[in-house]
Amino acid sequence: xxxxxxxxxxxxxxxxxxxxxxxxxxxxxxxxxxxxxxxxxxxxxxxxxxxxxxxxxxxxxxxxxxxxxxxxxxxxxxxxxxxxxxxxxxxxxxxxxxxxxxxxxxxxxxxxxxxxxxxxxxxxxxxxxxxxxxxxxxxxxxxxxxxxxxxxxxxxxxxxxxxxxxxxxxxxxxxxxxxxxxxxxxxxxxxxxxxxxxxxxxxxxxxxxxxxxxxxxxxxxxxxxxxxxxxxxxxxxxxxxxxxxxxxxxxxxxxxxxxxxxxxxxxxxxxxxxxxxxxxxxxxxxxxxxxxxxxxxxxxxxxxxxxxxxxxxxxxxxxxxxxxxxxxxxxxxxxxxxxxxxxxxxxxxxxxxxxxxxxxxxxxxxxxxxxxxxxxxxxxxxxxxxxxxxxxxxxxxxxxxxxxxxxxxxxxxxxxxxxxxxxxxxxxxxxxxxxxxxxxxxxxxxxxxxxxxxxxxxxxxxxxxxxxxxxxxxxxxxxxxxxxxxx
Numbered sequence: 420x421x422x423x424x425x426x427x428x429x430x431x432x433x434x435x436x437x438x439x440x441x442x443x444x445x446x447x448x449x450x451x452x453x454x455x456x457x458x459x460x461x462x463x464x465x466x467x468x469x470x471x472x473x474x475x476x477x478x479x480x481x482x483x484x485x486x487x488x489x490x491x492x493x494x495x496x497x498x499x500x501x502x503x504x505x506x507x508x509x510x511x512x513x514x515x516x517x518x519x520x521x522x523x524x525x526x527x528x529x530x531x532x533x534x535x536x537x538x539x540x541x542x543x544x545x546x547x548x549x550x551x552x553x554x555x556x557x558x559x560x561x562x563x564x565x566x567x568x569x570x571x572x573x574x575x576x577x578x579x580x581x582x583x584x585x586x587x588x589x590x591x592x593x594x595x596x597x598x599x600x601x602x603x604x605x606x607x608x609x610x611x612x613x614x615x616x617x618x619x620x621x622x623x624x625x626x627x628x629x630x631x632x633x634x635x636x637x638x639x640x641x642x643x644x645x646x647x648x649x650x651x652x653x654x655x656x657x658x659x660x661x662x663x664x665x666x667x668x669x670x671x672x673x674x675x676x677x678x679x680x681x682x683x684x685x686x687x688x689x690x691x692x693x694x695x696x697x698x699x700x701x702x703x704x705x706x707x708x709x710x711x712x713x714x715x716x717x718x719x720x721x722x723x724x725x726x727x728x729x730x731x732x733x734x735x736x737x738x739x740x741x742x743x744x745x746x747x748x749x750x751x752x753x754x755x756x757x758x759x760x761x762x763x764x765x766x767x768x769x770x771x772x773x774x775x776x777x778x779x780x781x782x783x784x785x786x787x788x789x790x791x792x793x794x795x796x797x798x799x800x801x802x803x804x805x806x807x808x809x810x811x812x813x814x815x816x817x818x819x820x821x822x823x824x825x826x827x828x829x830x831x832x833x834x835x836x837x838x839x840x841x842x843x844x845x846x847x848x849x850x851x852x853x854x855x856x857x858x859x860x861x862x863x864x865x866x867x868x869x870x871x872x873x874x875x876x877x878x879x880x881x882x883x884x885x886x887x888x889x890x891x892x893x894x895x896x897x898x899x900x901x902x903x904x905x906x
Contacts, residue, residue: 420452421623424478424485425500425613427459428470431674432477434727435628435658435666438692442655443626444483445693445708445715455620456488459500459613461606477675481689482708487620495620500612507607507615510645511568511600519644520600522566523550524559545596568601570611570640578636583624583653583717590636598637610634614641617650626653626717629724653717657724658695666727678732682782684751686743687736696725705738733781740777740786748773748786755787767793771879775871789870793880796888797866804868808859813849815893818863821845821856822889825882833882838874863892 424440426432432440447454456478458471475490487493497503514520523546525533534544551571553559573592580588600611607615613634617625632654642649660670667673678688689708698721699706699714706714740748749769756763763769772790780786800809808814824845828837842860846853861873864880877885 420447420450421455421621422447422452422626423455423457423617423620423622424483425457425459425616425627426474427462427465428474429462429465429467430470431676432474433666433673434675434678434688434692437477437481437483437675437689438658438695439626439628439655440478440483441481441689441692441708442697442715442717442720444485445711446624446626446653446717448712449715452623453486454484455493455495455498455622456485457498457500457616457620458489459609459616461500461504461612462609463501473676480679480685481675481692482685483689498620500616503612503616503619504606506619507612508601508605510615511607511611514570514600514644515568517644518571520568520570521551521553521597522560523569523597523599524562524564524566525549543594545594546598548597551597565603567599567603569597570600570637570644572597572640578639580632580635580639580652582632582635583651584656584720584722585632585654588632588635592636595636595640600641610637611641614638614645614647618642618645618647622650624651624653626655629654629656653720655720656696656722659724659726661726661728663724663726670727670729682755682784682786683732683736684739684743684783687732687739690739691732691735695727696721704735705742737781740780740783745770745773745777748777752783752786752790755783756790759787759791761787761791761794763794765794766884767879767881775875775879779869779871792865792867796891797864800862800866801868804858804862808862808868809896814859815896817845817849817851817856818859818889818893818896820849821860822886822893825877825889826886828882830882833878835872835874835878838877842874860889864888 422443424436424443426436426440444454456475458474460466460471471489475488478485485491487495487498489498491498511520515522525546529549530546533547533549537544537547546569550569572595576592578590578592578595580590582588598610599608601607635652635654639649658666660666675688679685686707690705693706693708693711694704697715697719699711700719701714752773753769756769763772769790772793773786775793776786776789780789821842824841825838828841832840842853842856846856849856857873858868861870861876862868864876864885870876880888
């Protein structure tokens with residue numbers, strides 16, 4: 420078995436393409452086959468500089484690795500379509516000589532007029548075969564006039580696509596016009612080049628997005644005209660937006676690297692993509708690409724479009740943030756911490772910060788922001804928290820009493836339980852509930868009213884910094900700098 424993923428280097432890798440590549444890769448590896456990466460770059464007008472390397476980088480980040488491709492030696496290359504033009508032109512000449520294709524000299528203006536005339540008659544726009552039956556001795560062939568090459572499509576009958584996901588799909592040949600296989604600049608069209616390259620690379624199974632299903636009857640006709648054996652086709656249903664429209668930028672990020680820049684882990688993203696339209700036979704939700712290889716079959720790919728759910732993706736990412744080793748999360752979150760301009764050379768380690776804050780984070784952006792207070796004293800305080808927890812006149816006295824008790828406590832007892840005992844002792848001495856200490860203390864230390872467990876937080880922040888922050892806030896409250904305000 421040999422499958423392929425064949426992107427055009429005209430932009431970034433979007434999640435629909437990433438899922439198609441993933442399914443194609445898993446299908447090949449499940450059957451101990453080969454997965455090929457081919458870059459379809461013949462449409463020079465659409466090429467974006469750096470796109471090819473960006474596509475490959477995104478695939479690798481997701482754990483999708485090819486056996487043959489533009490950057491790897493392989494027996495059936497080259498793997499850039501632009502480097503195979505001589506082969507495309509050779510097969511086009513073969514079809515011309517065999518009478519299965521012909522040169523078309525119709526100008527764009529003539530084609531436009533014919534199309535408009537058919538539309539005026541409420542007929543589907545199609546090429547009417549003006550050049551189909553030109554004789555070999557027609558002087559136009561030696562006139563030097565530009566031409567394209569069209570395939571002669573049967574005028575009647577049907578072309579059937581036997582699809583591994585969608586079953587039998589029938590297309591009336593009468594609705595397919597004589598489509599162009601070579602453009603006037605002597606470069607191939609997609610439907611011609613894809614056939615030549617899939618055949619030349621011995622692709623046994625063409626697994627691709629559902630949007631290509633309408634191209635498949637044309638490609639089958641090319642296969643038949645050239646006398647090539649057909650591969651098996653599998654068209655994977657689309658990924659739709661929550662409103663069941665086509666997924667686009669207005670629904671948020673669509674490219675793999677955009678998701679990674681927003682703090683989604685590659686492991687979580689590929690796991691989520693795997694479950695968009697496929698389910699494991701044992702019902703499991705969490706798995707790596709390697710875990711999925713022995714489980715993946717096309718029979719379990721759903722026949723209808725999958726619906727993208729940002730909240731489900733973030734939920735899955737949160738589970739990975741909780742489950743992965745701290746060292747992996749530290750490596751992943753470091754660029755996001757640096758982006759906030761945080762210097763963590765002094766104070767708690769990043770390892771300690773991750774272990775403390777990751778339980779409540781959904782993305783690496785959340786995590787970096789949630790750890791910021793560990794190295795930077797809050798400059799602003801949640802206004803609702805200020806109103807609720809800093810308003811009582813006794814708060815400065817309580818914070819100072821807590822600071823003194825923590826300062827006097829044995830450093831060896833700076834544990835979760837030891838810190839809790841200090842809070843309980845101060846609350847008892849002041850004849851208040853523990854919560855009346857906890858809430859203003861959290862706000863004083865972090866600037867917000869929610870976050871990790873307070874005793875764990877204090878433990879990581881350390882005695883010296885905890886005491887200093889409590890006293891600073893107590894002083895500011897006495898001077899009226901914080902009461903009822905945000906700063």
